[in-house]
Amino acid sequence: MIDLSVLLGSGLRLKNPVMTASGTFGYGREYEPYLELNKLGAVVTKGLSLLPKPGNEPPRIVETPCGMLNAIGLENIGVEAFLSDELPALKAAQATVVVNFFGETIDEYEELAEILDQETGIDALEINISCPNVKAGGLQFGTDPRMAASLVTAVRRRTSLPLITKLSPNVTDIISIAMAVEAAGSDCVSLINTLTGMAVDLQSRKPVLANITGGLSGPAIKPIALRMVHQVARNVNIPVIGIGGISSTNDALEFLLVGATAIQVGTCNFVNPAITAEIAAGIETFLHESSISHISDFIGSLQLA
Amino acid sequence: MFLFPSTVLQLTELTPDTFRIRLSSPENFARQFIPGQFVMASVAGPSHLDPLLKRPFSICRLRPDGFELLIKVVGRGTEILQHMAIGTLLSLHGPLGNGYPVNVIGKDRKIMLVAGGIGIASIISLLDYCLEAAYPLKNINLILGARTSSELLYIDEFRQLTEKGLTLSIATDDGSRGHRGLVTDLVSRQLQNNAENNPIILSCGPLPMLTALGKLAVEASCPCYLSLESRMACGFGVCLGCVTRNKTKDEKHPWVKVCHDGPVFDAATLQL
Numbered sequence: 066m067i068d069l070s071v072l073l074g075s076g077l078r079l080k081n082p083v084m085t086a087s088g089t090f091g092y093g094r095e096y097e098p099y100l101e102l103n104k105l106g107a108v109v110t111k112g113l114s115l116l117p118k119p120g121n122e123p124p125r126i127v128e129t130p131c132g133m134l135n136a137i138g139l140e141n142i143g144v145e146a147f148l149s150d151e152l153p154a155l156k157a158a159q160a161t162v163v164v165n166f167f168g169e170t171i172d173e174y175e176e177l178a179e180i181l182d183q184e185t186g187i188d189a190l191e192i193n194i195s196c197p198n199v200k201a202g203g204l205q206f207g208t209d210p211r212m213a214a215s216l217v218t219a220v221r222r223r224t225s226l227p228l229i230t231k232l233s234p235n236v237t238d239i240i241s242i243a244m245a246v247e248a249a250g251s252d253c254v255s256l257i258n259t260l261t262g263m264a265v266d267l268q269s270r271k272p273v274l275a276n277i278t279g280g281l282s283g284p285a286i287k288p289i290a291l292r293m294v295h296q297v298a299r300n301v302n303i304p305v306i307g308i309g310g311i312s313s314t315n316d317a318l319e320f321l322l323v324g325a326t327a328i329q330v331g332t333c334n335f336v337n338p339a340i341t342a343e344i345a346a347g348i349e350t351f352l353h354e355s356s357i358s359h360i361s362d363f364i365g366s367l368q369l370a
Numbered sequence: 371m372f373l374f375p376s377t378v379l380q381l382t383e384l385t386p387d388t389f390r391i392r393l394s395s396p397e398n399f400a401r402q403f404i405p406g407q408f409v410m411a412s413v414a415g416p417s418h419l420d421p422l423l424k425r426p427f428s429i430c431r432l433r434p435d436g437f438e439l440l441i442k443v444v445g446r447g448t449e450i451l452q453h454m455a456i457g458t459l460l461s462l463h464g465p466l467g468n469g470y471p472v473n474v475i476g477k478d479r480k481i482m483l484v485a486g487g488i489g490i491a492s493i494i495s496l497l498d499y500c501l502e503a504a505y506p507l508k509n510i511n512l513i514l515g516a517r518t519s520s521e522l523l524y525i526d527e528f529r530q531l532t533e534k535g536l537t538l539s540i541a542t543d544d545g546s547r548g549h550r551g552l553v554t555d556l557v558s559r560q561l562q563n564n565a566e567n568n569p570i571i572l573s574c575g576p577l578p579m580l581t582a583l584g585k586l587a588v589e590a591s592c593p594c595y596l597s598l599e600s601r602m603a604c605g606f607g608v609c610l611g612c613v614t615r616n617k618t619k620d621e622k623h624p625w626v627k628v629c630h631d632g633p634v635f636d637a638a639t640l641q642l
């Protein structure tokens with residue numbers, strides 16, 4: 066028997082390292098025709114806010130080489146509707162549930178953390194810090210180590226659930242942000258969120274997206290994500306979750322090799338809705354063929370000369 | 371709905387930039403299919419990362435060994451498909467979305483089918499359904515629009531059906547066949563001539579045409595269903611990329627998903 070389970074901080078054991086990336090897996094239920102949710106390490110929900118959010122005007126997406134830009138604008142049904150309409154199905158499927166959430170002020174993050182903390186059936190929280198802080202003139206929480214740390218400190222006080230902080234790659238030094246949120250009490254970090262990009266239409270001379278800019282995701286960002294995961298994993302003592310362009314078992318293994326304890330698959334769920342289950346099975350096959358009985362023996366085993 | 375590998379069985383060029391592709395499907399595919407539904411199709415072999423996303427195409431026609439798509443080349447993905455070798459395996463997902471409301475169309479009802487350009491792919495699935503279900507052809511009015519006569523597809527087949535009662539009208543932008551001008555000119559004329567016996571309108575085509583048609587239908591108080599297009603990443607309701615504004619929703623949350631709530635919508639609910 067191969068042990069695929071991984072520990073994300075003290076409180077959260079996943080049966081395997083394959084998670085879904087927020088915003089690419091709906092609220093989980095939509096994928097039930099394609100796979101068994103309880104075969105995944107964890108299901109990470111679409112990012113929730115206190116109140117429902119309508120999101121941006123269309124066009125919201127455009128394909129780019131080996132990837133896509135999105136400016137969905139964090140559209141979601143709000144925490145209340147999630148708890149009443151969506152969480153029961155996830156519980157019934159016996160999925161490990163990670164709720165991703167965000168706010169526009171620290172107060173909003175705190176209130177959300179408190180609400181989610183009181184629910185049963187939620188196994189961990191993932192804080193999306195790639196959001197504008199309206200009280201700081203719209204500067205993103207995730208772009209400044211001090212602001213990121215004070216947000217995590219505030220949320221930490223409101224919940225005993227395992228806390229994952231999801232980092233933005235649109236920064237000069239992601240290591241300093243990771244270290245700051247570790248010191249503030251985050252149990253894990255996940256990275257990367259999307260990279261800000263843009264597409265224009267030569268004929269109309271207009272931006273393709275109504276929002277002008279959007280977040281780049283998909284295989285195009287994998288080398289950047291891999292580099293950032295590698296750097297962060299060497300500089301923090303908490304588990305790191307690798308995200309960015311994973312489209313195959315080998316991609317997932319590469320992130321584990323450079324030090325990710327778990328991985329999340331995003332955009333490629335759109336292309337193949339069964340891909341997370343296939344990658345989980347693929348990792349098991351790989352370990353079996355490599356005669357590795359515990360996945361922890363493989364994680365971070367990168368050979369640096 | 372299925373997620374399946376599909377073999378390219380046949381590829382036929384119809385005009386320099388349109389082709390028909392016949393694809394294999396799982397056994398129960400036809401049984402699940404409702405006219406107006408679509409598939410998401412990979413445009414490159416498995417494990418190719420570019421182009422990454424699947425593309426949406428209306429299921430045009432069911433065939434004993436699978437189904438056909440009718441495709442117009444507009445960019446990289448459709449161009450790759452155009453040159454696909456017979457036997458190539460594609461990755462498919464479907465049938466997806468809600469089709470036309472076939473169960474509410476009574477057999478004694480006048481039906482107006484309006485197709486603009488490659489929108490004919492979706493309309494053919496509906497026409498096939500009507501033929502199969504033995505709708506009287508004398509109640510069906512097919513109105514086709516294209517830029518020029520050489521872009522009118524399947525015209526001989528439609529002409530044969532006129533001998534059995536189908537009414538066929540054509541508009542081309544350059545007047546090379548039928549009315550010179552827009553399909554909506556024809557629709558508006560026919561609605562005026564038949565004001566006492568309103569048809570149900572079902573349509574697929576470019577957005578400006580659908581918008582004009584929806585407005586005409588609302589003015590004439592005709593029931594009208596429009597099949598919309600949108601940029602899609604997933605095709606099954608999870609990316610929220612394909613939304614369009616809908617009047618029946620509250621103002622704070624005005625969106626419906628074209629892939630999951632459509633692609634066919636009641637024109638009265640759309641912000642036209």
Ligand SMILES: Cc1cc2nc3c(=O)[nH]c(=O)nc-3n(C[C@H](O)[C@H](O)[C@H](O)COP(=O)(O)OP(=O)(O)OC[C@H]3O[C@@H](n4cnc5c(N)ncnc54)[C@H](O)[C@@H]3O)c2cc1C
Binds near residue numbers: 426428429443488492
């Ligand atoms: C439900 C549905 C059914 C469809 N059925 C058919 C069909 O039966 N036959 C058929 O030929 N096509 C159909 N389409 C359109 C088809 O999906 C696109 O033409 C195809 O995805 C283009 O792929 P590409 O890689 O060739 O073009 P790309 O390289 O992706 O794009 C080519 C050009 O078109 C623009 N473009 C692409 N998509 C859109 C859009 N949604 N709105 C506005 N501009 C856009 C791009 O910006 C670019 O300029 C359907 C679309 C939908 C949503």
Ligand SMILES: Cc1cc2nc3c(=O)[nH]c(=O)nc-3n(C[C@H](O)[C@H](O)[C@H](O)COP(=O)(O)O)c2cc1C
Binds near residue numbers: 231259286308329332
């Ligand atoms: C359409 C879309 C919506 C997303 N929504 C969210 C979100 O609500 N919250 C969040 O933290 N990340 C969101 N993301 C980012 C992904 O979770 C992930 O970090 C990113 O896409 C990189 O992974 P990938 O290359 O595998 O897609 C979204 C990504 C996409 C493509």
Ligand code: FES
Binds near residue numbers: 604
């Ligand atoms: S295409 Fe993804 S939600 Fe419609």
